[in-house]
Amino acid sequence: EVQLVQSGAEVKKPGESLRISCQGAGYTFTDYWITWVRQMPGKGLEWMGRIDPIDSFTKYSPSFQGHVTISADKSISTAYLQWSSLKASDTAMYYCARHRQPLDPFDSWGQGTLVTVSS
Amino acid sequence: EIVLTQSPGTLSLSPGERATLSCRASQSVSSSYLAWYQQKPGQAPRLLIYGASSRATGIPDRFSGSGSGTDFTLTISRLEPEDFAVYYCQQYGSSQGYTFGQGTKLEIK
Numbered sequence A: 001e002v003q004l005v006q007s008g009a010e011v012k013k014p015g016e017s018l019r020i021s022c023q024g025a026g027y028t029f030t031d032y033w034i035t036w037v038r039q040m041p042g043k044g045l046e047w048m049g050r051i052d053p054i055d056s057f058t059k060y061s062p063s064f065q066g067h068v069t070i071s072a073d074k075s076i077s078t079a080y081l082q083w084s085s086l087k088a089s090d091t092a093m094y095y096c097a098r099h100r101q102p103l104d105p106f107d108s109w110g111q112g113t114l115v116t117v118s119s
Numbered sequence B: 001e002i003v004l005t006q007s008p009g010t011l012s013l014s015p016g017e018r019a020t021l022s023c024r025a026s027q028s029v030s031s032s033y034l035a036w037y038q039q040k041p042g043q044a045p046r047l048l049i050y051g052a053s054s055r056a057t058g059i060p061d062r063f064s065g066s067g068s069g070t071d072f073t074l075t076i077s078r079l080e081p082e083d084f085a086v087y088y089c090q091q092y093g094s095s096q097g098y099t100f101g102q103g104t105k106l107e108i109k
Helices: none
Strands: A003-006 A010-012 A018-025 A033-039 A045-052 A057-060 A069-073 A078-083 A092-099 A113-117 B004-007 B010-013 B019-025 B034-039 B046-050 B063-068 B071-076 B086-094 B097-100 B104-108
Touching (some): A010 A018, A018 A033, A018 A092, A018 A113, A033 A069, A033 A078, A045 A092, A078 A092, B019 B104, B034 B063, B071 B086
Parallel strands (some): B010 B104
Antiparallel strands (some): A003 A018, A018 A078, A045 A057, A069 A078, A092 A113, B004 B019, B019 B071, B034 B046, B034 B086, B063 B071, B086 B097
16 A cells, blocks of 8 residues: 655744655655645645655745755655744645656645644 | 636535536646645545546546646536545646645535
8 A cells, every 4th residue: 555654743943943754655665756735724735846766856846945955765765844944934734745757646645744833 | 837726716515416616727737737636624635636537546436527728627426425625626737846726615505
């Protein structure tokens, strides 16, 4: 069974750093891109960026470029989303999802990681 | 950036009725790289339709997609209680990246 298992909920203060993870199981991790999607409270879905785990090639949405970093460690089938300095406006649910190629839909999703940033 | 506009924002129907959800793009979506996702409260989105009209694995045939260019439709032929959720369209054919519509909430009347 294909699974994307995300790390648990986080509560952070503004200015703190954070890295959340997404581990793939039940498939060959390097055969699929991993993408990250933000969902702010009560709002819709926003694509943040994607990574090819085979060579860590990344592409970011212009809206998120420079604000987050996407990385991957193919040896442990895990992708990451990280912030160097969180803001209250980063409070959201973050989902990872996989797609076989850039021109493919997201056919499997993680369960989501809730990030709360509050002083 | 391709902007997707979904209508209506909220659709109130009863089980057994037919639902028609619309997604309009600000420019043509190349090669029908248009998908539909269902999201229930507290859950991750689930892929329903890709390539504008192909059902994803395990999706019941009461769900169907149609359209091309800038106008796309998701139809649910006979609503089941478990179909009441939020539905998002997404384009994945732009070199600039992917965009989602703002969502249509399908609620029980």
